[in-house]
Amino acid sequence: LARLKAVLRRQRGSQPPQYFLAGKLRLIPSRREVSFDGKTFELTTCEFDLLEALLRSRDTVATKDDLSLSVLGRRREPYDRSIDVHVSNLRKKLSAISGKTIEVETVRAVGYRLKVTA
Amino acid sequence: MRRPLFVKIFLGVCASFLFVTYFVWFEDSLLKQSPSRTTAVQAQIALAGASSIVRLGGEDALRKELTTWPKERQYMTFERIDGKSAPAPDPVHGLYTATVKDSQGRSFALLYHVTRFDGYVSPPLPLDMGPHAILGTLIGILVFSGLLTFYLTAPISRIRAGFGRLASGDLKVRLGSDWLRRRDEIGDLAADFNKMATRLEELVMSRDRLLADISHELRSPLARLHLAIALARQSPDKALQSLERIGCEADKLEEMVSELLALSKLESGARTSDQYFFVSEIAALVVDDARFEAQEKGATIDFVTNGRGSEALVVGSGKLISRAIENIVRNALRFSRRGETITVELDSTAAGTTLYIRDQGPGVKAEQLESLFEPFVQADPANGQGYGLGLAIAKRAIVAHGGTISAVNGATEGLTIILWLPAAPDAPEAGDEAKSVWDRSVSPAPV
Numbered sequence A: 001l002a003r004l005k006a007v008l009r010r011q012r013g014s015q016p017p018q019y020f021l022a023g024k025l026r027l028i029p030s031r032r033e034v035s036f037d038g039k040t041f042e043l044t045t046c047e048f049d050l051l052e053a054l055l056r057s058r059d060t061v062a063t064k065d066d067l068s069l070s071v072l073g074r075r076r077e078p079y080d081r082s083i084d085v086h087v088s089n090l091r092k093k094l095s096a097i098s099g100k101t102i103e104v105e106t107v108r109a110v111g112y113r114l115k116v117t118a
Numbered sequence B: 001m002r003r004p005l006f007v008k009i010f011l012g013v014c015a016s017f018l019f020v021t022y023f024v025w026f027e028d029s030l031l032k033q034s035p036s037r038t039t040a041v042q043a044q045i046a047l048a049g050a051s052s053i054v055r056l057g058g059e060d061a062l063r064k065e066l067t068t069w070p071k072e073r074q075y076m077t078f079e080r081i082d083g084k085s086a087p088a089p090d091p092v093h094g095l096y097t098a099t100v101k102d103s104q105g106r107s108f109a110l111l112y113h114v115t116r117f118d119g120y121v122s123p124p125l126p127l128d129m130g131p132h133a134i135l136g137t138l139i140g141i142l143v144f145s146g147l148l149t150f151y152l153t154a155p156i157s158r159i160r161a162g163f164g165r166l167a168s169g170d171l172k173v174r175l176g177s178d179w180l181r182r183r184d185e186i187g188d189l190a191a192d193f194n195k196m197a198t199r200l201e202e203l204v205m206s207r208d209r210l211l212a213d214i215s216h217e218l219r220s221p222l223a224r225l226h227l228a229i230a231l232a233r234q235s236p237d238k239a240l241q242s243l244e245r246i247g248c249e250a251d252k253l254e255e256m257v258s259e260l261l262a263l264s265k266l267e268s269g270a271r272t273s274d275q276y277f278f279v280s281e282i283a284a285l286v287v288d289d290a291r292f293e294a295q296e297k298g299a300t301i302d303f304v305t306n307g308r309g310s311e312a313l314v315v316g317s318g319k320l321i322s323r324a325i326e327n328i329v330r331n332a333l334r335f336s337r338r339g340e341t342i343t344v345e346l347d348s349t350a351a352g353t354t355l356y357i358r359d360q361g362p363g364v365k366a367e368q369l370e371s372l373f374e375p376f377v378q379a380d381p382a383n384g385q386g387y388g389l390g391l392a393i394a395k396r397a398i399v400a401h402g403g404t405i406s407a408v409n410g411a412t413e414g415l416t417i418i419l420w421l422p423a424a425p426d427a428p429e430a431g432d433e434a435k436s437v438w439d440r441s442v443s444p445a446p447v
Helices: A002-013 A045-057 A064-072 A082-098 B004-032 B037-067 B131-167 B185-234 B236-267 B279-297 B318-334 B390-400 B432-438
Strands: A020-022 A025-028 A033-036 A102-107 A111-116 B076-080 B095-101 B107-113 B275-277 B300-306 B314-316 B341-348 B352-358 B404-409 B415-422
Touching (some): A025 A045, A045 A064, A045 A082, A045 A111, A064 A082, A064 A111, A082 A102, A082 B275, B004 B131, B037 B076, B037 B107, B236 B390, B275 B279, B275 B318, B279 B300, B279 B318, B314 B318, B318 B352, B390 B404
Parallel strands (some): B300 B341
Antiparallel strands (some): A025 A033, B076 B107, B095 B107, B275 B314, B352 B415, B404 B415
């Protein structure tokens, strides 16, 4: 168990990636730039942070509570639908630019996950 | 008195009148002049010359001669007029004519038409209009400009005087009704001034009243505090009981102060946050909470939602809306007795959400319906609970979200509070795409 923890710690401490890739989608946090197939496109601040958080969590489900904390900077109230609204807007933009190859998957009652087809 | 505006407008109007008058007079005197004598003499010479050419050499000779004339002075034309008479001369418009017969007896009309002023017209000398005209014009201009300027600036000074009185604290100042009869922008300005003064007076008065109310409301728990302290001093054996009492009063004071803070925050229009939420979900949470209390009192709360599928998102502060709904429901609960039912009904449309909160309590006198949402107004002060702040806070929270709130008495019993909140303008519509997002399976269970 100690070994495992050490490995995990090393992994966490390792250099964060310069950019995130998902299919043809590339997001560069330091330049706040996101592009699909080489073409950059516009996202609002919230949508960008949301996409980054989704890319960061990779295959694991990003819970709404975590997203609220990391994207909006506040704890989620049970009635708060802000994340859902931003996901919906992001989803529209992504499907428009990527032709449905990159989608935001809803995991019922828990959160969201990025899904890449093709 | 300094009158820069008067002087500016007066001078401007004078100058433009002078300019226009002079220009009109100048044009007019130019137009009145016929082409001068030299033009006429020239025309006669030219016509005489042309006549002799035609008489001696016929029309071909004249045509040839005309081509040698300078291009810019091609004033001469001619035509055959066998038997007819030549056009009449019209010197005012620069037309001179002559008739001539050539050697074969054919007759021609010669027309010499000066089509432009060749510098032969002398422009009038400046001020060459005679002393009477000058004097008359000047007096006319001065009087008319003066009147016009006075008409424009006099109301401004009067409005300024009104502002001065308002600034020095006279909130009762209003501009007279003779102003409001003016159907122009100045009349509108006066009306706006009166509106502003009225609003200011209302605000200042409500602030004064609020302050008085606050001090009054704070005084009674403080008085009870003092009483408890005095009691503890008198009989130390009852100190514990007194302490409890003191704690209770302190709690009350704190609660009231925090309510007041919330109210003043809303009053000053603090920007609401940018949360998105469904009113139905907040209402469900509030109702869940309130049911515990209702159980104790033996009352029940019904929660009905209509058209939930088409409910629109509302943007703002969920906390504030939650508090507003909670205040209203609690208020209803306070006036409900055992066995009575409070109905919370929700109507959703794409444009906004309407929430009805009905109770079966005593209701409110008709004349109190309006003032129910004012701070410290209580329908039944003898009830002894609350400070009359709950509904005031609710109203301000709803208004801060662009919504409306009103109270009506039921047909037979009870009071209904109706609140409406507009849909967030930029929220995604509840279309097919969005539906999966809303994920209705998460019932907002009490946390």
